[in-house]
Amino acid sequence: MGRLGSFVGARLHRRLFLWFGLSILATGAVVATVMSLVGGGTWKQEGERVRTFVSHRFEEVWDEPARRNALVDSIARDLQVGVELHDATGTLLVRTEEPCRRPEFNLPVMRDGAVLGSVRACYSHFRAKSPLKMVLPLVLSCMVLWLAAGKLARRLARPMDELVRATLDLGSGRLDSRADIAPHVTGEFAVLADAFNDMAGRIEKQMADQRELLAAVSHELRTPLARLRVLTELLRDGGGNPKTLDQVDREVVELDALVGELLASSRLDFGQLTPRVLDARALATQALERAGLTGSVLDVEAEHAGLVGDATLLGRALANLLENARKHGTGAEALRVQERGEHLAFCVDDRGPGLQPGEDERIFRPFYRKDSGAEAREAGSLGLGLALVQRIARAHGGDVFAENRPGGGARVGFTVRKSGPTAPEHLTAA
Template identity: 80%
Template sequence: MGRLGHFVRARLHRRLFLWFGLSILATGLVVVTVLNLVGGNTWKQETDRMRTFAAHRFEEVWDEPARRDALVRSVATDLDIGVELRDTSDALLSRGGEPCRRSELSVPVERNGVPLGVVRVCYSAFRPRNPLRAALPLFLAGAVLWMAAGKLARRLARPVDTLVKATEALGAGRLDARAEVLPHTTGEFAVLAVAFNDMAARIEKQVADQRELLAAVSHELRTPLARMRVLTELLRDGGGNPRTLDQVDREVVELDALVGELLASSRLDFGQLTPRVLDARTLAAQALERAGLSVELLDVEAADAGLQGDATLLGRALANLLENARRHGTGAEALRLQERGEHLAFFVDDRGQGLQPGEEVRIFQPFYRKDRGGEAREAGSLGLGLALVQRIARAHGGEAFAENRAGGGARVGFTVRKAGPPGVSVPSTNAVG
């Protein structure tokens, strides 16, 4: 999600920047076009008036060479241009300024409709051509506008950036994430940020209420379960039917296990882990004792058995592995502990018929209720045991696995990361699905 969010933010910023730049360019082109259309006729009219004025002035002094030459020099000097006066046969009569290599303006001189000659004007030869003079101001103006467009694009994209970050955080499980309402944020962005914060607050409250409810219900369920076990023991001592009492005991144990799995799942959902440095051998031995199995089933092949994790959750995962072997593998043959690089692996070898093709993955799916022989699992099983093992393993930087053994039976287990240097904690469970 992080990469996707960064791509969305960068793309939005680039698109805004590009559209602002193109808008500025299009505006400039429209302005130039309008000025040409509106000012073209005015410029032509002014040019025609100047032509008429110049023609009349030269017509007045045409027959007086001294005054004519003085007018040519005066115009050339005052306007800093080249002026040539020629008769109808194109003979040069007078010149002001430098010779014209190319005439840029020709003004015919007439008297009563009779042509007298022509006045030729050139000015490019006298004014140095420097393209930077015209290009540099345009470039600077465009650069300033482009920078303004970039700043405006960043300002518009910033509220979206804030919302995306808050959404990513909320999606990653940080329920206290809120979108910052920036000082200059107005309009729809401010409304959206406030709405998002209200939604996040409601979600956080609902999850907290659900967490409290689940904890309370689990506690209330375990209390009568404990009393029922005490009562069955009293009834057994008082001569009650052993078969009935054994059945009640099994149901109580099953209910207690289901409550334990729900509590463990809830802790993973809410990221309530209490990691500390543990000894893998001790965890495995305690799991065997709780399951009523001999500690001699423990086979340790790890020189370094230290790990960092939540003892309660890891104990639940080991109990689920042993229970899975009891139910579906006719009992556990061994609980093994191996060192695998930066991880420790716990796995149980059972005495069953092994896994069917494809079950290596399916048995870790929630509510998978088919056993390896294709028959329904026994009553009371929700199919959450191995799915919970996988979640606990991922919460401890590892992974669950299952495979068939070469000598028959199945091998089901999980890995956890070894204890790291001081200050290194268990990976967050927020990303665990």
Template identity: 40%
Template sequence: MRFSHRHHHHRPPHRFLSFARGIHRSVVLFVLTAWLLGVCGGRHEGWHWLVVSGIVLWPLTWIATFRIARPMRDLAKVAGEMKRGSLESRTQLPSGGPSEVGEVAGALQGMADRVAQQLADQRALMAAVSHELRSPLGRVRLMVEMAREGSAGPDVHDELQAEIDGMDALVGDLLAAARIDFEAVTLRPLAVRDVVERALAVARLTPEIVRYDGEPGEVSADATLLVRAVSGLLDNAARHGGRVTALVVRTREGKVCFSVEDDGSGFPDGTAEQAFEPFHRGPGSSGVGLGLALVRGIAQAHGGSAGAGNREGGGARVWLEIPAR
């Protein structure tokens, strides 16, 4: 899941300073020595100046080439190992040599760290999902066998539908998370009222719970992801907060906030932020814990934020906020 960053711009350095930093001191020494020998050779003609020039310039040339070529060779070696899947080799990236090599090594290190973290998150996610799918699939298999034998209860079809809906919701969360990770977010103008109506339909709730504070207007968002985020807030309140008491949509200062309130017991002290951690499970909860973590990821993918807290008088309030169009 992505996070927005604020970039600071600095005054570009003088061209000569940038040039001097990019060239190793040995190269500068080599050029200066060659110039001096050329001047001296021009004043004192003779073959012995060629010999002196060769004796002086050859080791300097070797030193300059070695100091530049060695870190480049090490960088190419590590890059080749990383290309073959060995991300652990990023710890061997060269730290010396010309500044350009250090910049490339730093960028390669950052890229490798990001890929390694994504792979670790994907492995953890697949392990959790495989565990969560195993239980409903086992229950579905058992109900099918009981129905075949004629020993299933009268509500077996409703139970099967509930298990299928749960697995479908889990797969939908996984696809949404993958779209965020791969930045496959398609922004287009959306009416806030349409988003609310679609989210209510997904959560199977009535419009009576909606309150608008200010003119809702439009947002620039991915329709599928934003509807999933708002319906995720409603579903979270219905599952863990007793029942949904209100969906408040506030529009002010160029932002639209979708806030869901419930009449449950609220968050225990100091645990509201933990609810947004991937795979977090509260007391008595089930599932892989993608709900609110996915909501925050969708909000951040739209340049917004998400948070939670307790309301005065009881219950919790969970919200997401994105820029208005």
């Protein structure tokens, strides 16, 4: 998955995790509030009853020191608290163990509205202080709930991650990409995945049918074009109008070149590349011969001119460069083969006025035409030549470039990866 897919999946996972965590905290707060509201009155009533019970017990034995002291000892032993008994003037009557410096419980002992004394109790001093006994279970409970929320969030976000990955793959041109949803996933995600896979399958089939039709039609057009060229030669031998025949011959050549570009584009779409070891010098020489430019300069500046590629596609790219120089640069001055690091560069120097600002990128866009007058329309150019060169170069691990030469004119070319032990792996459908 790409960076965008990872980012989307991570954000969804974090949002789910955060919302689950906040829901747990909110639920705990609501439960605590309800328990406090519902149980507060009950605890207060129970506390008052205990205070009344203890006060009555001491009231009964207040005048009998032995029984009073025994009651103090019994409360201290059974409840594990420290107890102090004071009379009405505050004088200490009896105490268990150490004194209560901060009594948690202070209860007056009364009889017929008169205060007999008071009972003070403290338990924090006599019981072992262990905050972990209360904090640790709370922390562990929160951790368990938080981990459960994280696992649930990840489980819910995983199908979305897979759908994002498949969508990005399909958008980048990998039409065989499908969303692989686990069998246990049901509901909306499963329905969405099935719909996506069905859509991707139909798109793949439709594109394959269109490319197959394009390849078949382009191939079939070659036969009538060849016959037309034969017929023009026969008419020329039979005394036909040379000017008219030259014009027909030019149109046939243009149509043949256009069909060649369509076939090359179809091969790239299908990924039908046939890589083999090639020699850059031989490729360049053959391209000049086919273009009828055997007298043009061929300059090979590379010590190692070997490469691995598809000869037909590379020949088409060189032919398009030479044709571009003829149409828009008043002819090719030289075809050069240069060494640029791990790449070989094929470039054509023309005799034209050069490139306008920004044209070094625009000329490689599909359907871009440098000329827009009658000459361009008559030539039948669709502006696909250099765009096809770019696709062929990228399929061979390189790219295209265009620049103005210091002495005038433009230099347009492309690079391909040089031959090596891993070169064939760089051939891809562009």
